Amino acid sequence: MGAQERQRGILSRIIRETDPPTGALPRIPLSDTEADEAYYARVGEVLDLAGNIGALLMASGTPATATMDQVTAIAAAYGVDRCEVDVINTTIHVAAYRGPSSPVSTLHIVQSRSIDFSRLAAVDRLIGKIRAGEISPSEARTELDTIITAPHPYRRWIATLAWGALAFATAGTLGASWLACVVSALSTMTIDRVNRRLNRHGLPFFFQYAVGGAIAAAPPIILYWLSPRLGIHFEPTVAIAAGLVVLLAGLSLVGSVGDVISGAPVTAAGRFFELVMMTGATIAGVALVLHLANRFGAPFVAIDAHAPPALAEFPARVAFGAASAAAYALACYAERSAAIAAAFGGAAGTIAFLLAQGAGLGAVVASFLAAVPIGLVGRLMERRNLAPPLVVSIAGIVPLLPGLALLHGIYAILNDQHALGFASVLGAFAIGTALAAGVTLGEWSSWKVRRRRLQARRADRRTRLPGQTALSSAD
Structure with a gap:
């Protein structure tokens, strides 16, 4: 019996933890509760x-x-x-x-x-x-x-015009012709009015995005089909892509990815699943129109995944990028100062994206590098009391959303090129994630720099106070 007891004692000392498994909770004193x-x-x-x-x-x-x-x-x-x-x-x-x-x-x-x-x-x-x-x-x-x-600061038809301006400027950023820009603007304004009416009847957002995707694709495809009879040259690719960018702009990509990075997985999962579902509804609407067009004998549309970089058009694309961000801010009823701040963010992001593409970087890396200055501009505008940083970050990435890559993936899937199509769709999601991650990093970097400056100023004031006191006493 003695040997068994010694063995049990040795085993209990081996198994037993010397410290508690978790830290002890502090006991709240009763004096604080009174x-x-x-x-x-x-x-x-x-x-x-x-x-x-x-x-x-x-x-x-x-x-x-x-x-x-x-x-x-x-x-x-x-x-x-x-x-x-x-x-x-x-x-x-x-x-x-x-x-x-x-x-x-x-x-x-x-x-x-x-x-x-x-x-x-x-x-x-x-x-x-x-x-x-x-x-x-x-x-x-x-x-x-x-x-x-409180009611909106201006009337609804102004917001509808702003959505049209967003589509016009987005198509211009992608290098579209004037006709394609106008068609994109008219399609987007139609989407806004139709979905507003459907929202009054309580139609779920999934079907509203599907209807929006169909409206974004139908007018460019019909005009492309009739262009030989009308004696004009029209490319529908960028016009459809601009409509997709407008639909994707309404989804909070920055918030969902920001939740993942900052350690809120439950909220991030809910927001990201909603983002995927709404994007899937938009894809379904576009795919339906493209499928019906092929069934009725519409001509083949050659769609590439990315717009070619054109540094010769650098000033025009930067201007269109700034206009896209400002138009989205106005479409969401932003104040005048916030719209100006969003324009600065859109211009900064477009400049960084074009320079990165001109240096030969891929779309994902270029999007990440372009989003970092957008986050920096957002924090800068917050310090100037011009706009909350969320306004600049959401509106600033609108010109960089991957509408063209998403459209390329949809079209490849419809033409039985499933590997290429799904790769392009996943690439579009990767670009969107890179944009949101870059914005988050830019905001964090600006906050860290500002915090260090504030600490340096406080330390400098503390070192100056004794000298100033001595001087004043000597006087």
Whole structure:
């Protein structure tokens, strides 16, 4: 029996951990829980305000981690320090500790709604007031209600014209003729009006994107079919690709990839799956039109995956890129300063992309390098109080979205070139991911540089203070 007990003791010492498997949770002292009743009554109001702002940010395409930071900062600004925030694609859960027997939490549903950059800018200014301590929770809630219920800053037909201008400028960026640019603009404005009517009847977004893809492809194919009879030369490829870019621009690619990079996989999976489904619906609409055109004897359309780089047209393409970003910002009801900031972002991205292509880099690497300055410009415009960085990042990548590569993949699949087609579609997704990753890296780099400068300025002030005090005492 003694030998067995010794063996058991040796075995237990081998198996048993010397330290606990997890770190010990800190015990909250009772003195911290003895807050006044006014604080207890204010916690619910603060959490409801922070959750509503977070839901609005998520609906506008803000990444999950950025939304969590903003909600936590709002709660901390009103004295709610022990606040936990959980954000997923459709809900925001905010909880605060008020003692062992009376915790408080709130749950908010993220409503899907059209992107309104003017509303996003107004919320950004409201958050600035809250963090600066300039407004009370009740006043902030009243201002938030005003922002949510406020009408768009200008009429709907102006936004429709802006969508047409976006398609016109996108086709120009891809090197299209004037006729192709006009056809793209008219098709896109038709998509906007038709989908707006379908949205009123409650048609799911999947079918709306499918209808949009069909409308984007039908007019260019019909005009290409009739061009010999009309005595004109018309290439439908870029016109269709421009319509696809407009449809893809409405999807929050930056937010989904930003969630993956910043460590929010659940939200990223939901957003990215939605992105894939809407893109698939657009592909289905285009494929249906191309299939019907082939069945009815339409002539063959030669589609390449990429527009050839033309450095001789460098100024024109940069101008079209800036116009595309500004037009998308206006189509999403951005303010004038935000549209100008988006134009700077689009121009910077287009310049970097053309230079990278001229250096012989591939489309994915060139897209990544082009998106980095867009993120930098977004943070710069934020510091100048011109626009939230999300406005510049989403609008700035619009001229670089891979509409032509996506169209090439669809057409290859329809012509039984499945390997080439799926490779082109995956390449389009790779370009989109590279764009979002570059924007995220640019924003992070700008934030790190700004943080180092602020730390250097604070250190410089601390070193100067003793000398200044000595001089003043000597005087």
